[in-house]
Amino acid sequence: MQHWYMLTLVGHDQPGIVARVTAALFEAGANLGEASMMRLGGEFTIMLRARYDGGVYALRGHLEPIADALGLHLHVDACDGEPQGHVEPDVRISVSGADRPGIVSEVAGALAEAGFNILELESDVAGSADKPIYLIHIEGEARQGSDALEAALAPLRDKGVDVSMQPIELMVG
Amino acid sequence: MATLEILKYPDPRLKQESVEVEHFDDDLQRFLDDLEETMGDGPGAVGIAAPQVGRFQRIAIVDISSKPKLVNHGRMFLINPEIVEWDGLAVGREGCLSVPDYTGNVVRAERIKLRYLDRDGNEIEIDTEGYEARAVQHEMDHLDGMLFVDRVVSRRHDLFRRKHYKQRGER
């Protein structure tokens, strides 16, 4: 019987990580689902869903030699859900401001209070080393509507954080 | 009138380039009616292009009047459409009748000047922007055998960076 697994692999970036990990999965007879693979700082991070005809230990066994050779931390969990049936975001929020401790937590806290469900968050540090700025892009569902969201974000603006909010109008054609 | 079957990716015909319409005859009128009905049959579609139903002619319909707050020109039958000017770039989320259960962010021109022939062969020129301009560009891609899945961007590596460089330059 086929099961879905969530694989996490993280380690120092080097060429060939994606090729070797996906080749190992292919040879193990696993099918890939959704994946997010990106470099964060000097690390390469992989989060991916794979369908596999066996248990956690067997899947780990296929990946461990590759993970060891590449110096990657490996984690395998069973998880549910088919890849289809995506949830669509309806609001996009952009945040930027001088980098300081707590900025992400303040934003995320305000969003949670307004019933906002984060589907995707990407953040980056930019600017010069002595004057870093923090940029956050978020997409998600405003489950209590955009007025509640505006109200929750207003205090952040008063603190000098630049927050903009745009509805996402999905265009199908 | 009839509802036509929509080709679904990865049908290779979706990558085929369409040719210009030359005859504004009864056959064309019948096809436009069918295409219109097919678009209305889809879930919330605001546009459709002829190659999506296997007719490889430069024909599309765009109608975003279901979003009355946005700039729109009602129901447009676009025949041999051409973008003669464009300006600005914007990211927006797109889906496609030919690619079920997938959406992604795509960069499109923010404002366009569009020239096309209507269903009677009259030349029309309009200026449009935003959502309607996005729908037009999405449909015109179909006429060139291009799908939005080939244009999906990550904001992290696109507008995100661009904005940041601009801010740095301003300092």
Ligand SMILES: [Zn+2]
């Ligand atoms: Zn389409």
